[in-house]
Amino acid sequence: DLCIQRAKQTKELNAFIILTDEIAENHAIESEKRIYIEKKSLPLDGIAIAIKDNFCTKNINTTCASNMLKNFVPTYNATVYSRLLSSGACLIGKSNLDEFAMGSGTVDSIFGPTRNPWCSSEDWRISGGSSGGSAVAVATGACVAGIGSDTGGSTRNPAALCGVVGLKPTYGLVSRYGLIPLVNSMDVPGILARSIDDLTMIFNSVAGPDILDSTTLKKKFKPVKIEDNIDLSEIKIGIPSEYYCEGMSEEVLDVWRYVTDLLEKEKCQVRSVSLPHTSVSIAVYSILNQCEVASNMARYDGLEYGLRAAEDYSTEELYASTRSEGFNNVVRSRIFAGNYFLLARNYEKYFLKALKLRRLIADDFNQVFKGENSVDLLLTPTTLSEAPLYKDFTSTHNRDQCALQDYCTQPANMAGIPAISIPIRLSKNNMPLSIQLMGPFLSEQLLLNIAKKIE
Numbered sequence: 463d464l465c466i467q468r469a470k471q472t473k474e475l476n477a478f479i480i481l482t483d484e485i486a487e488n489h490a491i492e493s494e495k496r497i498y499i500e501k502k503s504l505p506l507d508g509i510a511i512a513i514k515d516n517f518c519t520k521n522i523n524t525t526c527a528s529n530m531l532k533n534f535v536p537t538y539n540a541t542v543y544s545r546l547l548s549s550g551a552c553l554i555g556k557s558n559l560d561e562f563a564m565g566s567g568t569v570d571s572i573f574g575p576t577r578n579p580w581c582s583s584e585d586w587r588i589s590g591g592s593s594g595g596s597a598v599a600v601a602t603g604a605c606v607a608g609i610g611s612d613t614g615g616s617t618r619n620p621a622a623l624c625g626v627v628g629l630k631p632t633y634g635l636v637s638r639y640g641l642i643p644l645v646n647s648m649d650v651p652g653i654l655a656r657s658i659d660d661l662t663m664i665f666n667s668v669a670g671p672d673i674l675d676s677t678t679l680k681k682k683f684k685p686v687k688i689e690d691n692i693d694l695s696e697i698k699i700g701i702p703s704e705y706y707c708e709g710m711s712e713e714v715l716d717v718w719r720y721v722t723d724l725l726e727k728e729k730c731q732v733r734s735v736s737l738p739h740t741s742v743s744i745a746v747y748s749i750l751n752q753c754e755v756a757s758n759m760a761r762y763d764g765l766e767y768g769l770r771a772a773e774d775y776s777t778e779e780l781y782a783s784t785r786s787e788g789f790n791n792v793v794r795s796r797i798f799a800g801n802y803f804l805l806a807r808n809y810e811k812y813f814l815k816a817l818k819l820r821r822l823i824a825d826d827f828n829q830v831f832k833g834e835n836s837v838d839l840l841l842t843p844t845t846l847s848e849a850p851l852y853k854d855f856t857s858t859h860n861r862d863q864c865a866l867q868d869y870c871t872q873p874a875n876m877a878g879i880p881a882i883s884i885p886i887r888l889s890k891n892n893m894p895l896s897i898q899l900m901g902p903f904l905s906e907q908l909l910l911n912i913a914k915k916i917e
């Protein structure tokens with residue numbers, strides 16, 4: 463009840479596309495019955511959660527914040543949602559996002575932008591994205607945890623800008639079944655929470671193999687345990703020099719130095735490392751993203767589901783008008799670019815080349831985690847700055863620079879490795895500043911434990 467009240471009090475932030483009060487109440491009653499009458503309890507009994515509106519929820523609209531799916535009601539549940547339900551959680555609402563999760567601001571939603579809760583309503587700032595709705599819902603106390611998705615940073619970016627923790631798990635550790643795809647080879651469900659303990663509890667209930675998603679790892683999932691005693695002198699932390707990027711704010715650099723010093727003081731072994739292909743990563747990410755988007759979006763043709771435009775004099779016309787009414791400019795331009803890269807004459811020059819570079823980017827990580835002088839984890843900023851003002855972020859110049867927002871986050875998606883954003887302190891504008899930790903494939907146990915030390 464308190465969470466729903468909070469969600470209603472903070473309605474002007476626009477974190478939710480729909481609130482599911484009645485469903486949440488039913489879930490809460492079921493939990494109470496279980497606890498008090500049947501004397502049985504489940505790990506997430508009564509825990510309020512928000513789910514990004516690109517996860518299918520049976521009989522509840524799932525819009526992807528797009529005209530294309532405005533009236534789409536799935537007939538099945540995403541695995542992440544069904545696992546949360548069977549652990550006793552209550553769904554309090556579907557949260558806002560950039561259309562089809564393409565963006566870093568939660569500014570491109572047909573339901574309007576989501577505002578950052580840390581600033582005044584006059585000069586307001588973005589929440590980050592594309593899982594901005596879930597981040598704001600968690601930051602304001604409208605739920606205990608939020609589910610996001612992370613293709614190039616969409617969970618970690620809004621977590622960093624809203625001052626909550628945000629985890630992108632290892633690719634394949636959490637099922638994508640029922641998550642409407644953006645880039646199948648990089649998408650992972652992400653988790654946002656106010657503390658590492660809360661986040662770990664949610665992570666443990668959603669991770670693990672799923673027969674409904676053939677890309678989930680087959681190995682039995684071992685739940686993460688937060689330990690009290692970790693010998694930090696055994697832990698090696700790498701600082702990748704290539705993550706110093708032009709445009710990074712002084713305050714972000716300062717937080718990076720501060721956490722580096724903190725870990726050194728705690729006796730961790732900290733050293734500088736190199737990930738030489740970082741500078742090409744943004745371009746490679748964009749090409750691969752647009753190619754997969756072009757292919758994924760082909761399903762929205764006005765025939766099977768979603769929007770169907772009124773003009774249907776010919777099939778071609780129906781496709782064209784459905785897709786131009788259904789998608790915003792960002793989605794359309796990615797489809798356009800992706801189809802260009804996939805043309806027979808460009809395929810090798812762009813798509814295959816990008817795939818080869820992706821391999822090299824992943825190899826850079828393998829080298830630092832496994833090679834000689836290896837480290838256990840990497841410490842970098844999450845974002846280039848605190849949350850920008852909405853008016854600055856949406857200016858034409860910054861729109862063109864939008865891909866830069868993912869500078870520090872997308873390499874982890876290209877390599878499939880886990881990464882977490884942890885809030886550290888407030889900037890002089892009283893906005894959250896955060897840090898990112900990345901680890902090798904399936905290193906969540908260590909990653910979350912060290913994150914807990916930093917928290």
Ligand code: GLN
Binds near residue numbers: 565592612614615
């Ligand atoms: N900003 C990135 C993009 O627009 C990341 C999106 C995401 O992780 N869903 O592609």
